[in-house]
Amino acid sequence: EVVLTQSPGTLSLSPGERATLSCRASERIKNNYVAWYQQKPGQAPRLLIFGGSNRATGIPERFSGSWSGTDFTLTISSLEPEDFAVYYCQEYGASSRTFGQGTKVDIK
Amino acid sequence: QVQLVQSGAEVKTPGSSVKVSCTSYGGTFVAYTVSWVRQAPGQGLEWMGGIKPLYGTPTYAHKFQDRVTITADESSDTAYMELSRLTSEDTAVYYCAREWAGDFDHWGQGTLVTVSS
Numbered sequence: 001e002v003v004l005t006q007s008p009g010t011l012s013l014s015p016g017e018r019a020t021l022s023c024r025a026s027e028r029i030k031n032n033y034v035a036w037y038q039q040k041p042g043q044a045p046r047l048l049i050f051g052g053s054n055r056a057t058g059i060p061e062r063f064s065g066s067w068s069g070t071d072f073t074l075t076i077s078s079l080e081p082e083d084f085a086v087y088y089c090q091e092y093g094a095s096s097r098t099f100g101q102g103t104k105v106d107i108k
Numbered sequence: 109q110v111q112l113v114q115s116g117a118e119v120k121t122p123g124s125s126v127k128v129s130c131t132s133y134g135g136t137f138v139a140y141t142v143s144w145v146r147q148a149p150g151q152g153l154e155w156m157g158g159i160k161p162l163y164g165t166p167t168y169a170h171k172f173q174d175r176v177t178i179t180a181d182e183s184s185d186t187a188y189m190e191l192s193r194l195t196s197e198d199t200a201v202y203y204c205a206r207e208w209a210g211d212f213d214h215w216g217q218g219t220l221v222t223v224s225s
Binding site: 001033037044045047050051056088090093096097098099100101 | 143145152154155158167170203205207209210211212213215216217218
């Protein structure tokens with residue numbers, strides 16, 4: 001079973017700064033089937049990125065996904081106040097589904 | 109617009125079972141997989157399993173396969189997740205989510221299940 005390790009655990013940044021979140025997979029993921037989600041307190045997660053780099057419907061352009069080998073990255077180019085939240089990666093390259101443990105982006 | 113509406117909060121005693129429902133509005137229910145994901149207080153997301161109503165055969169995460177049963181009723185566009193032999197560690201918010209291609213593009217509002225004696 002694939003293990004996803006997200007880093008850092010917490011990222012403290014100011015509005016307007018760039019956020020770079022990492023998700024490392026324990027093995028190659030078929031077709032780079034990795035998604036990213038944003039979750040705010042008391043809410044269900046929201047899909048941001050699917051297929052490693054495709055923005056979901058309605059997601060602003062400041063959110064982007066990329067990868068190199070087994071390392072996946074979510075980048076927020078310029079943080080808006082509403083972007084402070086917890087972010088999860090998830091893989092779906094096999095029959096099971098696995099989430100990373102999450103990265104919290106909080107206000108510095 | 110797809111909307112997933114879940115049943116209300118539950119309080120259960122240790123050793124009992126809970127059954128949570130998830131009704132789909134505005135989409136083609138049978139064509140997509142519906143998965144269940146749980147989140148313990150202050151913790152991350154954990155996939156439990158899913159079912160594609162068109163085929164009816166569920167897939168379960170190893171961790172839960174001896175305790176969880178996921179079913180679907182096409183006539184009411186509703187999926188169900190039943191978890192048995194509950195312990196305090198099963199206290200969590202349980203979400204249903206629609207799978208698009210393995211990613212989850214629509215989510216229910218969540219159902220809090222509290223296990224307490």
